[in-house]
Amino acid sequence: MTTTLLGGLSPSRFLRDVWHKRPLLIRNAVPGFSGLLSPDEMRQLARREDVESRLIQGSGTPWQLDHGPFKKSDFKHLPKTGWTLLVQSLNHVLPEADALLARFDFIPHARLDDLMVSYAVPGGSVGPHFDSYDVFLLQGEGHRRWQISTQTDLAILDDTPLKILRRFEAEEEWVLGPGDMLYLPPHVAHYGVAEEACMTYSIGFRAPTADELAHGFLMHLQDTLKLEGRYADPDLRRQAHPGEIGRAMLAQIEGMIARIKWGKRDIAEFAGRYLSEPKPNVFFVAPDDPLSRAAFNRQANKAGVALDPKSRLLFADGRFFINGEAFAPAADEIPALKQLADRHRLAAPMPAPLRERLYHWYEAGWLEIDDQ
Ligand code: SIN
Numbered sequence: 544m545t546t547t548l549l550g551g552l553s554p555s556r557f558l559r560d561v562w563h564k565r566p567l568l569i570r571n572a573v574p575g576f577s578g579l580l581s582p583d584e585m586r587q588l589a590r591r592e593d594v595e596s597r598l599i600q601g602s603g604t605p606w607q608l609d610h611g612p613f614k615k616s617d618f619k620h621l622p623k624t625g626w627t628l629l630v631q632s633l634n635h636v637l638p639e640a641d642a643l644l645a646r647f648d649f650i651p652h653a654r655l656d657d658l659m660v661s662y663a664v665p666g667g668s669v670g671p672h673f674d675s676y677d678v679f680l681l682q683g684e685g686h687r688r689w690q691i692s693t694q695t696d697l698a699i700l701d702d703t704p705l706k707i708l709r710r711f712e713a714e715e716e717w718v719l720g721p722g723d724m725l726y727l728p729p730h731v732a733h734y735g736v737a738e739e740a741c742m743t744y745s746i747g748f749r750a751p752t753a754d755e756l757a758h759g760f761l762m763h764l765q766d767t768l769k770l771e772g773r774y775a776d777p778d779l780r781r782q783a784h785p786g787e788i789g790r791a792m793l794a795q796i797e798g799m800i801a802r803i804k805w806g807k808r809d810i811a812e813f814a815g816r817y818l819s820e821p822k823p824n825v826f827f828v829a830p831d832d833p834l835s836r837a838a839f840n841r842q843a844n845k846a847g848v849a850l851d852p853k854s855r856l857l858f859a860d861g862r863f864f865i866n867g868e869a870f871a872p873a874a875d876e877i878p879a880l881k882q883l884a885d886r887h888r889l890a891a892p893m894p895a896p897l898r899e900r901l902y903h904w905y906e907a908g909w910l911e912i913d914d915q
């Protein structure tokens with residue numbers, strides 16, 4: 544199956560030939576796309592406590608970076624050119640943004656980070672930079688000129704609050720209009736400048752460093768590890784230096800530490816918890832006036848259910864993970880849970896074995912009655 548989204552490539556070919564390997568410009572990737580919200584709606588979001596936002600001013604040096612939440616007055620005296628407002632995780636607050644992300648489900652959900660939107664006035668830019676992640680840059684309203692470079696010199700300027708490349712030598716350049724999309728693998732330098740007031744939607748992916756994964760795994764081990772025994776020395780001999788930690792002592796400690804073992808199940812358990820853990824700034828809101836169990840079942844049976852867009856439901860090796868917690872479902876729950884994990888919604892009627900679990904998730908604000 545080929546798709547317009549990938550410029551006529553099938554997802555499999557895209558993954559084989561392009562993903563994580565080379566940039567790709569796709570004209571008219573989302574036909575008729577003109578964006579998901581207005582600049583005014585964006586400014587409203589940037590004023591919310593629960594929404595991460597940034598304002599970047601400058602179009603060469605010096606750059607100024609301010610973090611939200613912003614006040615209405617912060618936007619009053621901005622110049623007509625040369626600034627960008629960025630709002631992170633638009634998919635958490637806008638169902639249309641979550642639906643847009645669903646088009647990218649040829650990439651595992653565990654790799655997905657979020658949908659960021661930028662609004663720039665003419666000349667607005669976040670500067671020439673590189674990212675450590677794959678990104679699809681989908682143009683909404685207005686036009687943006689993108690220059691890219693596969694340069695290996697990725698040195699960044701010292702005294703700016705942004706990661707700006709010291710040197711940027713464009714190799715290719717395009718002007719993207721509504722519905723056009725540019726895919727960039729990690730470390731491809733890029734510089735996007737608004738030709739006119741414009742909005743760009745970044746579908747961003749996450750790629751934890753080896754160090755982050757290792758630290759996370761060690762914390763997981765610490766929580767789950769249980770070793771028997773205690774240091775013992777029935778053969779203790781007198782040492783020349785009582786202040787010395789002797790060889791026998793070191794050997795015994797080494798032997799104890801060497802009993803820390805892990806296998807594929809521990810890795811899957813850790814990966815599931817770690818990758819389904821919401822970002823630290825994510826909070827779930829329990830329903831104000833929750834439906835009774837019976838009313839929930841009735842409504843779910845009519846309309847189906849949908850995960851809250853902030854929820855992350857993943858599975859690995861027969862175990863399921865939601866928002867950092869692990870659980871082992873009964874065999875008859877599994878097909879529906881897999882569907883919910885893949886599609887983020889479950890059509891009516893509700894599979895009976897799942898009702899109890901779904902009701903708890905509903906009470907926690909992790910899931911809602913589907914309103915689509
Ligand atoms: C932007 O939308 O201005 C920046 C997106 C990016 O370069 O990753």
Ligand code: CO
Pocket residue numbers: 672673674733
């Ligand atoms: Co970037």
